[in-house]
Amino acid sequence: MPSSSYNILMYSHDTYGLGHIRRTMAIARTLVGEGVNILILTGSPIVGRFDFPEGVDFVRIPGMIKQSNESYVPHSIRVAPEYAMNIRQEIITATAKAFNPALFIVDKAPLGLNREIVPTLHWFRQFKPETRVVLGLRDIMDDAASTRKDWQRKDIYRALDQLYSEVWVYGEQRYYDPIEEYGIPDSVAPKIKFTGYIPRQVPAREHRERVRREQKLDKKDKLVVVTTGGGGDGYTLLDTYLSMLESRDHVPFRTIMISGPFLPRDRQDELAERAKRCRVRFFTFFKKVEKVMAAADLVVSMGGYNTICEILSLKKVSLIIPRETPRREQRIRAEVLSRQGVLEFLPWSSLSPSALLREIDRLLHDSREMRARLDIFPMPGLEFMRTRLEELRKEQK
Secondary structure, three states, X not given: OOOOOEEEEEEEOOOOOXXXXXXXXXXXXXXXXXXXXXXXXXXXXXXXXXXXOOOEEEEEOOOEEEEEOOEEEEOOOOOOHHHHHHXXXXXXXXXXXXXXXXEEXXXXXXXXXXXXXXXXXXXXXXXXXXXXXXXXXXXXXXXXXXXXXXXXXXXXXXXXXXXXXXXXXXXXXXXXXXXXXXXXXXXXHHHEEEOOOOOOOOXXXXXXXXXXXXXXXXXXXXXXXXXXXXXXXXXXXXXXXXXXHHOOOOOOOEEEEEOOOOOOHHHHHHHHHHHHHOOOEEEOOOOOHHHHHHOOOEEEEOOOHHHHHHHHHHOOOEEEOOOOOOOOHHHHHHHHHHHOOOOEEOOHHHOOHHHHHHHHHHHHHOOHHHHHHHHHOOOOHHHHHHHHHHHHHHHOO
16 A cells, blocks of 8 residues: 555444435545545445445445344344444454554444444554544434433543544534534534535436436426435335325326335335336335436425435425434424425424325425525535545645
């Protein structure tokens, strides 16, 4: 390995979903460049489906599935959970020592899944103090009371103070301030850097037109794209949407539905059959979902960070039905961004076929103000990271 190379190690625990790995991939594509190597530690079972640019690779650690906020079981291998966690921890620690990164970026979980990166964080502090250790947090973790309680119980505040160089918050402080909401102590607050929201790749116009041609849509036809991210918790939304279509003889729009790869197989089959009867194009996964979303007149989705960033990047009119359990993060994000006028949201408790149809019809016919707000909404996250990487490389020379 050339001595002049700048190595970045990224950790994404990825238990069950697409958000973490898609965000990690977006950041990696931005930071990779001449003289930069990036290695991603991930438990995502579908990481191999993504295209990796030159200079970026991954180490796959055994996947885990969340049973509750504190309980995880192996995704594939048939071993005891504690054994699988030991394997993950050993791989993470060994990779960090061998790769010898100048920058270590941790996604969302300050201590890793079940504290699995704590030995690595202590190793950097003791033997490689020159390595910059950065925690990347989405704009909103959960409601203030739940986050403060959780962080106090897990001793997160001390970890941020002693084990991290910086904390990058992938949002705007003026919209939602975690320093205030989560009671960040004075010793940690100066480490907080707000990157702004992270943009996604915007497909060229010909991709949008190709999708519409494939769906046999003319310029007057309206297309609604329904997506639930990874899909593990998206069945209720997809079921309600199809029930809406099943209750009517005709709707004045077409639909593409993407269930997500983590929706249970029996439910995928059920929804696919119903979608076929409703003349809905049904897919479980798109490697580049942004190409399909770019062709939409309206996107209907839940409120995960990754999906919201894709919608904002594409400047798409959207109806968000945010999940409210086990965390309120999606609901809070929907409320925050609806106040900026860049999305509309329907509370989970109000979700019904009739309410869904009413909101879809309204947004397809009157979205001028939202479009205007979307046109000026800032998405500086990746530019911030590029600039910060240049600064760090100069400081560490």
